[in-house]
Each structure stands twice: as structure tokens, then as C-alpha cells.
Amino acid sequence: MTTGDATLEVRDLTVRFAGLTALDAVGFTVRPATVHAVIGPNGAGKSTCFNVLSGVYRATSGSVRFGGEELTGLPPHRIADLGIARTFQNLALPPGATVEDSLMLGRHRLTRTGFVAAGLKLPSAVREEARHRERVREIAAFVGLEDQLARPAGALPYGQQKLAELARALCMEPKLLLLDEPVAGMTAGERRDTAAIVAGVRDSLGISVVLVEHDMGVVMRLADSVTVLDFGRLIADGTPASVQSDPAVVRAYLGEEATS
Ligand SMILES: Nc1ncnc2c1ncn2[C@@H]1O[C@H](COP(=O)(O)OP(=O)(O)OP(=O)(O)O)[C@@H](O)[C@H]1O
Structure with missing residues (x-):
């Protein structure tokens, strides 16, 4: 479309x-x-x-x-x-996960690799994951969170958590x-x-x-x-x-x- x-x-x-x-x-x-x-x-x-x-x-x-x-x-x-992606009035990020992993959740819908290939770490699965992580970094930079990727999302100040939620929705493209x-x-x-x-x-x-x-x-x-x-x-x-x-x-x- x-x-x-x-x-x-x-x-x-x-x-x-x-x-x-x-x-x-x-x-x-x-x-x-x-x-x-x-x-x-x-x-x-x-x-x-x-x-x-x-x-x-x-x-x-x-x-x-x-x-x-x-x-x-x-x-x-x-x-x-x-x-169509949405954010929530109340934050919907998993509190213990890092910002990067929270954003990777937004890529789930776009992931082709099946459960078995990912589990076996087949080269195609490894390449696909690297591509998604690269895109996650770009989107984090777009909302100004590129330096926060390794932090637990729940540890960020509230305003940044809201931006992470926005970034997670953007990760769905x-x-x-x-x-x-x-x-x-x-x-x-x-x-x-x-x-x-x-x-x-x-x-x-x-x-x-x-x-x-x-x-x-x-x-x-x-x-x-x-x-x-x-x-x-x-x-x-x-x-x-x-x-x-x-x-x-x-x-x-x-x-x-x-x-x-
Ligand atoms: N699941 C529900 N069951 C019953 N009534 C509901 C439900 N959801 C919303 N309502 C009612 O529908 C009306 C509209 O509510 P809604 O939450 O959509 O308003 P809003 O404009 O978003 O309000 P706010 O700015 O306070 O969030 C209200 O009277 C609300 O009580």
C-alpha cells in the first residue's frame, strides 16, 4: 500500500x-x-x-x-x-527490559524468522536480528534515546519512558x-x-x-x-x-x- x-x-x-x-x-x-x-x-x-x-x-x-x-x-x-500502531495513555513498556529490547518487541510483527531458526541461531536468523537492531538504533536516535538503549526502560525519567513508548510504536513501521x-x-x-x-x-x-x-x-x-x-x-x-x-x-x- x-x-x-x-x-x-x-x-x-x-x-x-x-x-x-x-x-x-x-x-x-x-x-x-x-x-x-x-x-x-x-x-x-x-x-x-x-x-x-x-x-x-x-x-x-x-x-x-x-x-x-x-x-x-x-x-x-x-x-x-x-x-496502524498505537501508544497508551498509561505506559505499556515491560519495566525490567532494556530500552533496546522493549523496542525490539515493536519489530516482532516484521520478523520473518521462525521460532526454530531463531533458537538454533541460523545465519539467516542472526542477520535478520542484526538488521532489526540497527533499525531500532535509528528509531531511538530519531526520538533522542540513542544513549539510553542499554538502560532498563522502567529506570528512565517519565518523559523519556513516554518517548520510548512512542519509539516502540514507530518500530512497527x-x-x-x-x-x-x-x-x-x-x-x-x-x-x-x-x-x-x-x-x-x-x-x-x-x-x-x-x-x-x-x-x-x-x-x-x-x-x-x-x-x-x-x-x-x-x-x-x-x-x-x-x-x-x-x-x-x-x-x-x-x-x-x-x-x-
Ligand atoms: N468500557 C466502558 N464501559 C462503560 N462505559 C464506558 C466504557 N468506556 C467508556 N465509557 C463511558 O463512555 C463515555 C466516554 O468515555 P471516554 O473514556 O471515551 O471519554 P474521554 O473523552 O476519553 O474522557 P477523558 O478525557 O476523561 O479520558 C464516558 O461516559 C465513559 O464513562
Whole structure:
């Protein structure tokens, strides 16, 4: 599949949990090599949307197509096979493993060598592993973690652990990257650096990014397009500047401040 095919089309997506409509006929399009943010107050349906895109939740109705393939109903590993990788709001790295081995986990899907050949250390298996380790080093350098590869991932400062999680997802060589609150819990400097790395994922690697993020500064600077949800409904969709001044968006956020 070429990058030109890697459009994500969400149409009439509805998710109901026992009487509660978490997503109500939501639709948006993510063009290739763009950053698309999904924002909204707490409980708006952002995580539910992400969980459908990555196959963790089943849609009640509606469609999600990526490069022309229907995703709804596919299990997470099949969605990953189509070139969609995700990060998690809470870190999902194995705490005892080194950064390098954690990133090698991201290469698993791309590994051809079978269990027996790897166990016997056949030359083809050794060569393939060396190629993967080289790519892991390149990706670690891309996110600025090249000097941390030998450290246990769990020993890194929180901001660097989040970058390792991002790097692990990049190691899957995705066409579309789903980032769940990538700068949450980071210092101001780490937020800036991470925003620059995500911009590089789009501009240098040509990967599309869908971002759920509460940090409006990061969203407004980074996103090419924004979908705003409130109580499961789409209330605005467009450029960062247009949604920022949309009265429905202002009302949704002011409502949240007034009640929190
Ligand atoms: N597995 C579930 N079972 C039942 N209800 C759920 C489930 N997941 C989410 N919900 C409900 O769906 C609604 C949307 O939740 P969701 O987590 O998608 O919102 P959100 O926009 O991601 O919120 P936040 O910004 O607080 O993470 C909420 O009312 C939530 O309680």
C-alpha cells in the first residue's frame, strides 16, 4: 500500500455501552501524512474512539476504513498488520527490559524468522536480528534515546519512558500512529521536544498521526485538523484556528470549567 492510500475514514461511528451512547454517529477523515487531533472535555468519547480505531472496542454501528479496508470487527493484531500502531495513555513498556529490547518487541510483527531458526541461531536468523537492531538504533536516535538503549526502560525519567513508548510504536513501521495523550505528565521542555518529534514523524517519515491530547497548546501548534467531541457527538471539525473560535467548542470547554 502506498502512502497515498493511507487515508483513514471514520463514518457514522456509534458505540453504546448498556444505555450510554459514548460515540454518536461520529465521522471524520485523516489525510495521509497529517496530524489529526481528537479533543473534547472529559468523558467526550475520545478514548472510546481510539479504542475502536485500534480494535480494543467493537463499534455498535458505523464504519472505519483505512486504505480502503474496513477495520471495524478486526482484532487488534489484524489492525496492526494493516499498519496502524498505537501508544497508551498509561505506559505499556515491560519495566525490567532494556530500552533496546522493549523496542525490539515493536519489530516482532516484521520478523520473518521462525521460532526454530531463531533458537538454533541460523545465519539467516542472526542477520535478520542484526538488521532489526540497527533499525531500532535509528528509531531511538530519531526520538533522542540513542544513549539510553542499554538502560532498563522502567529506570528512565517519565518523559523519556513516554518517548520510548512512542519509539516502540514507530518500530512497527506504521502508516498511521495513534497517540493517546503523548505529552501528559511531561515538563514544559519535554512537551516542546515531543511535539517536535511528532511533527518529524509526519514531515520526515510521512506517517499520519491521530492524537488524543488535553494540552491545547500542543494541539493548536501541531495539528493540521481537529475533531471536537462533546458527550459523544461531533461538535466541530476543521483547522485548529476554526475550531478554537467555534462557539459550540467554547461553550463545551467553559461548561467543563464551570462544573469542575
Ligand atoms: N468500557 C466502558 N464501559 C462503560 N462505559 C464506558 C466504557 N468506556 C467508556 N465509557 C463511558 O463512555 C463515555 C466516554 O468515555 P471516554 O473514556 O471515551 O471519554 P474521554 O473523552 O476519553 O474522557 P477523558 O478525557 O476523561 O479520558 C464516558 O461516559 C465513559 O464513562
